[in-house]
Amino acid sequence: MTAPRRRPAAPGRLAFAALALVALPARADVLVFAAASLKPALDRVVATPAVGALGVRVSYAASSQLARQIEAGAPAAMFISADRDWMDHLERRGLLADGTRVDLLGNALVLVAPRDRAVALEIRPGFDLAAALGDDGLLALGEPNSVPAGKYAKAALQALGVWHGVARRVVAAADVRAALHFVARREAPLGIVYRSDAASEPAVRAVGTFPAWSHAPIVYPAALLAGQDDATARALLDALRAPAPQAIFRDAGFDAPPR
Numbered sequence: 001m002t003a004p005r006r007r008p009a010a011p012g013r014l015a016f017a018a019l020a021l022v023a024l025p026a027r028a029d030v031l032v033f034a035a036a037s038l039k040p041a042l043d044r045v046v047a048t049p050a051v052g053a054l055g056v057r058v059s060y061a062a063s064s065q066l067a068r069q070i071e072a073g074a075p076a077a078m079f080i081s082a083d084r085d086w087m088d089h090l091e092r093r094g095l096l097a098d099g100t101r102v103d104l105l106g107n108a109l110v111l112v113a114p115r116d117r118a119v120a121l122e123i124r125p126g127f128d129l130a131a132a133l134g135d136d137g138l139l140a141l142g143e144p145n146s147v148p149a150g151k152y153a154k155a156a157l158q159a160l161g162v163w164h165g166v167a168r169r170v171v172a173a174a175d176v177r178a179a180l181h182f183v184a185r186r187e188a189p190l191g192i193v194y195r196s197d198a199a200s201e202p203a204v205r206a207v208g209t210f211p212a213w214s215h216a217p218i219v220y221p222a223a224l225l226a227g228q229d230d231a232t233a234r235a236l237l238d239a240l241r242a243p244a245p246q247a248i249f250r251d252a253g254f255d256a257p258p259r
Contacts (some may be wrong), residue, residue: 005017023202029055029180031075033066035082035220036105037149037193041199041252042080045245053169054236062175064146070225077228078236080104080220084174085149087221097229103257104240105220105249108195109152109210114186115203123160123208130165133189140182140191148218149176150211153192156214180204194218196253217258 034042039060046056059066059076067086070076071093079096081087090096113119121132133139142150150172157163171181176193183191184203191204198206222240224233239245246256 010170023035029057030077030114032056032058032078032234032236033070033076034058034060034078034080035063035066035148036060036177036184037082037197038080038220039177040256041196041249044252045240048248050242051236051239051245053087053233054239056236060177062142062147064143064148065175071160075228076225076231078222078224080222081148082107082218082220083216084152084221085151086148088221090225091223092236095226097224097226100229100234100237101223102220102237102241106255106257107218107220107253108212109149109156109192109215109218110185110195110198110206110256111208111210112180112191112193112198113189113206114183115205117186117189119190119207121207123210127160127162129157129162129190130169133166133169136188138169138187139166140171140173140179140188141177141193142179143172143174144170147173147175149192149194151217154216155211155216156192156210157240159214160210181193194253199253219257220254226259 038093042058045051063081064085064087066079067089070079111123119132121127144150144154154163171182171188173182176197179191180193180197180201182188184201196258198204203228220239224237
């Protein structure tokens with residue numbers, strides 16, 4: 001069954017947007033669909049006066065889940081994905097507002113363990129990840145065929161030549177924050193998450209960082225959605241790229257987007 005397409009903007013929308021330039025916000029709130037890994041940092045950004053004044057609401061989940069909801073007609077104004085693939089997926093279907101797509105952030109991929117677990121690993125080709133998991137330990141990561149963090153993790157382990165040895169021991173989480181919580185609760189001895197996730201959770205520590213060459217560049221693209229391109233939404237997109245919010249993201253472990 002074909003998913004319903006997003007309805008085009010009402011005829012008076014452009015005139016409304018012009019008025020909104022004078023009196024923000026133009027509506028009660030701006031609904032943002034954002035990758036789960038953004039939650040701690042983006043919550044801090046939304047709490048700042050400059051961004052909070054725009055009336056922002058954020059719904060967090062795996063990028064794959066959010067993209068499918070948007071495709072089915074969910075009324076979000078902005079989408080921030082944890083990879084380019086899911087943004088590309090929406091762009092190919094004409095669901096992005098023209099000219100609004102930007103690369104917002106970058107990140108790194110890390111191996112994490114419970115903070116008090118003694119484990120030392122050098123992440124390099126052929127490293128013995130299976131042995132570090134122990135006899136029956138599981139490796140927590142996002143679902144490796146759809147969740148961006150899981151896709152990056154699988155690609156990195158394949159590039160390093162160790163995926164085959166641990167594939168049957170993967171616990172595939174619904175999103176990267178769920179993978180992080182498996183490790184934080186000691187339900188998995190090791191997990192693969194973003195550096196920003198590790199920085200946000202005191203119950204885990206980063207054992208090592210995966211080399212950038214082992215996976216595609218980690219990019220968080222943001223875009224407004226078709227039919228939702230008004231002055232308030234554009235103000236929010238600009239605000240997220242301003243120095244103060246970007247400093248919050250850096251403090252939380254994110255990078256500038258790779259060029």
